[in-house]
Amino acid sequence: MRKLFCTSLILAINVLLVSLSYAADIQVITSGAFAEALKDLAPEYEKQSPNKVMISYGSSMGAAPDSIPSRLARGEHFDVLILAAPALDDFVKSGTVQSGTKLDLVASVMGAVVKAGAPKPDISTMNGLKLALLNAKSVAYSASASGVYLSTELFPKMGISEQMNKTARKIYSERVASVVARGDADLGFQQVSELLPIPGVDFIGELPPEAQKTVLFSAGITSDTQNLAASKDLIKYLASNKAVATIQKAGLKPVLPAIPW
Missing domain, CATH: 3.40.190.10 (Periplasmic binding protein-like II)
Known part of the structure; x- marks a missing residue:
């Protein structure tokens, strides 16, 4: 019995060590539209993952010092960008975001x-x-x-x-x-x-329908990330049914896209 207990304990410790060895601090920067939703979703994600979500904020476009383009131009490092889809497309074209990692998360009005x-x-x-x-x-x-x-x-x-x-x-x-x-x-x-x-x-x-502009906000993984697997795991969570209620509460409409990876 003691031998069985010790074996089980060793296995449990090994599983824990393996989990910890793959834990990552995922550096995420989000524009304002998804900011409130992410504040609530990050701790929920962390409950079911060893990874930690480190959140920064900036506007999708523009030359303000804290805008996402300005911060990236200064050499600040992030693993995941969440911003207006057209702006993210520009980062894909420039090579800042890895091709094939863009995923639409929400529609915003x-x-x-x-x-x-x-x-x-x-x-x-x-x-x-x-x-x-x-x-x-x-x-x-x-x-x-x-x-x-x-x-x-x-x-x-x-x-x-x-x-x-x-x-x-x-x-x-x-x-x-x-x-x-x-x-x-x-x-x-x-x-x-x-x-x-x-x-x-x-x-x-x-705004009335004739004046309304629905904007998709999307996530993408940067080309220089050292946390590719963890970044994909976080985005999958944000795009899943688990995130729907929190996203809707924040005044957004979930897209629930097919996951390409």
């Missing part, structure tokens, strides 16, 4: 907020959205994917670019809702998942 307690304009129609934009003394929007769409596509389409040049501004290195919460803008636009977690604002709704 845009919405708007006002300061808590302020009147809520109706933006459920194109006319209502246009009136809200023109009546606001100041408008804030993201310097990342959603803001680029607003300033280069939606405002021109609505014929209000000239007016928006006077009252609207891009927000760098900060959540748009934080700017609205402290009263520095009357109306703020960003991905819904980036607006909902911020206190001091009231969410007034998603």
Whole structure:
């Protein structure tokens, strides 16, 4: 009996040592749309894996010092990038992200907020959205994917670019809702998942279908990663049914793609 116990104990220790030997600190940088979901998903992943998730944050695009392109250009190292799919595609083309490792995780839509307690304009129609934009003394929007769409596509389409040049501004290195919460803008636009977690604002709704821009956010593994297997394991978890409830709670729509590896 003692011999059997000792043998079982040795086997258990060996299994533990093997697990620990494969444990990795996965360096992940995510843009804002997936940030809140990842904060909650990382500890859940760590419960069923020896790996640890080390999270950094930055916008998908732009020249702000803390944007993902700027941080990579400075030589900062990450294993996994999570950002707007078009921006990730650029990193695949440049060789920064390994070809064949891109995986779409979520679809994200845009919405708007006002300061808590302020009147809520109706933006459920194109006319209502246009009136809200023109009546606001100041408008804030993201310097990342959603803001680029607003300033280069939606405002021109609505014929209000000239007016928006006077009252609207891009927000760098900060959540748009934080700017609205402290009263520095009357109306703020960003991905819904980036607006909902911020206190001091009231969410007034998603953009109407005619104005909406759904953006896919995807994960990819960098070409210089030393943790390929662990990085793949994390992405598989983020793209699985296990992550669905947390992703939906964060205001995102899970994609649940087929896993290519």
